[in-house]
Amino acid sequence: MPGGPVAEVERVFRAEYGRAVAVLVRRFGDIEIAEEAVQDAFAAAVERWPATGVPPSPAGWIITTARNRVIDRFRREASREDRHAQAALLYTAEEPAEEDPVHDDRLRLIFTCCHPALAPASQVALTLRLLGGLTTTEIAGAFLVTEPAMAQRLVRAKGKIRDARIPYRVPKDADLPDRLKPVLSVVYLIFNEGYTASSGERLIREDLCAEAVRLGRLLAELMPDEPEVKGLLALMLLTESRRAARATRDGGLVLLPDQDRGLWDHDLVAEGQALVRQCLRHGRPGPYQIQAAINAVHSDAPVAAATDWSQILRLYNQLLALSPSPVVALNRAVAVAEVEGPGAGLALVDSLDLGGFHLFHAVRADLLRRLGRDSEAALAYEAAIARTENAAERDFLRRGLQSLNRA
Template identity: 60%
Template sequence: MNAFEDAVAAVFREEYGRAVSVVRRTTGDLGFAEDAVQEAFAEATRRWASDGVPEQPGAWIILTARRRAVDRFRREAARGGKEAAAALLDATDDGGAGTLGDDRLRLLFTCCHPALSMPARVALALRVVGGLTTTQIASAFLVSEASMGQRISRAKAKIRDAHIPYRIPSVQDLPERLSGVLAVIYLIYNEGYSATLGEPRERAGLCAEALRLARVVVRLMPEEPEAQGLLALLLLSESRSGVRAGPGRVLVPLAEQDRSRWNAALIAEGTAIVQTCLAGGRLGPYQLQAAIQAVHAAAPSAAATDWHRIVRLYDLLFEAAPGPVVRLNRAVAVAEAEGPAAALEIVDGLHLSGYHVFHAVRAELLRRLGRWDDAARELAEAARLAPGAGEKAFLLGKLRDLQRG
């Protein structure tokens, strides 16, 4: 890719969702808006090659896309005797100067509407707000391009046919709806995070897209602490992305990672956000998870980690978002703070059979208690259930070491 193609690709990544959101407001149709923006980018590729990239490329794309949409809308309206409806297009144009942020946020909430299935929300958010192609999304989620295209098309049709409103929810509905948006971004990140272990490399790009979407939400809703918390959580998780897989992309557990290779800039940014959240006192699940990650990031070694503080944070997290997985993660911290026997008592009270992490945690606790045969059985079950090749390879390696030892 040459310098010009790089520049156009960068504009596409940054401006695609913004442009679609503005044209969507103008036309009232998501598919119509996407077509217009894609036509605008095609024209930009042709014209910028000779004229150069304009000083405000985003504004150029929006203006061109809007003109394309208006022209097409008028042609179709004229054929249907709806000239008056077409005339409304001019009346809705306020120049977009003060509405771009709101428009993009409306679009994100529309893509993440609870009437859509979670897979549809994820795909649509990546396509329309993130600007990924259908091919890229299909590759990331390991499905055919045709299947992903159908999923996205059905989601757009659902929005159109169900008259899903293109708006930011009311104040009373905002917390619940915002949590849905954040859940979509978190799921996108987790898909990419798991892909760093023995999976196709294309999927790892989802982490960058999730981070970008999280930054968009924070930029548009800076007073929402859970949006800040999710961004901090992703930053702190991403700070370790370069060392969490070893040769063959086999999992390297946190305690064995080379902490000197963690990304200090991401840690500093994420930790600063966590400190702001803690001072605000409106703690939610994402903020508390980020706070736990910040404690890990601050420790020079696994042994020097403040495990008692992590246990206390997990107690708060369980109050905010109770569930067996939170208790399982708390048990890992308890094992370090109080010993494996206390942790095993917690783990044995959980009903998580079938979850590979549960069996892996139980295996480690049993190993530390000298119950070798029981530990080996748990490791074998964890390896059998592991969803990723990198995790499976790690667990099988632990099993071989245990059997030899």
């Protein structure tokens, strides 16, 4: 097996961590205990699989080992008289009855983490930790906070779920709309982390992309009349359709204008565009629907030069009015640069307070290069390089800087 048992442990971790945690939460009802047991099971796999070989069902081995760890823990605690009844109940209980039509542990866990009793930032962070398998460091970076602060936030969120006895289930139909916004946000963040990993050597984490799309399809089945659900699914499908063209054979980043569009997955393009048309018929535009429409315009162009940037700019105007944020404004500035020229785009970029965001500096570098302001562009490239943790992005930016030095 290429890479050997340790590499297989890493693959199974990326693919199955969230499902294993979700299965144990359903079985035992405690997120912290479930997460610790799954982590212990993966640690055991690192020790054992090199000697015993990878088991026929690696994911099953992890879940079984983790479940046995929890049972052993409760048996030890059952020796303490004050915990005997509770522990005995937990490790001998029958599997809980299915109370909702969605038989998916990970979707249940998302709705649990996105309960309104938790602060919105904690909802997203906890789900990324449990479902995406992201490290506390990666999540802290996404929220622009320190790792200790994020660790404390995660501990508090898990404690609140436990102490408030927040139910582990998909809410009833009447409660779904109120819970939808953070759930969609979490699924999209999982997809984004997969599409461009925030750190590490690989540009793309295919496992997270696939998981986010799977959850998006489940949500679309659960809530077929919610246009933002369709919009999110369309956005992910249209973005995912370009994955094969986004990297060179050696893993280098390829930007959208330089991609070989023949490598795009045209079945995903067609499915995404069909969903966008369905969203238009609803007549209730939302941020995900507009972003999907922007990507649909990109996918309509047979070559980059044929892109209808005026239409994209109109959509960004609508998105900025509906969901104003510095990142949306940055993306709109890129569209302005295509329609009105790099000078107009740069003026908008320089008005934004995004100094800690590597893409802000990367966009500035490109616009300054196009304006012939090479020395300023070099400084912007250096600032972008210093702020990205992804090796593929860093290499791409270094090539841009080197091209300036050769000019």
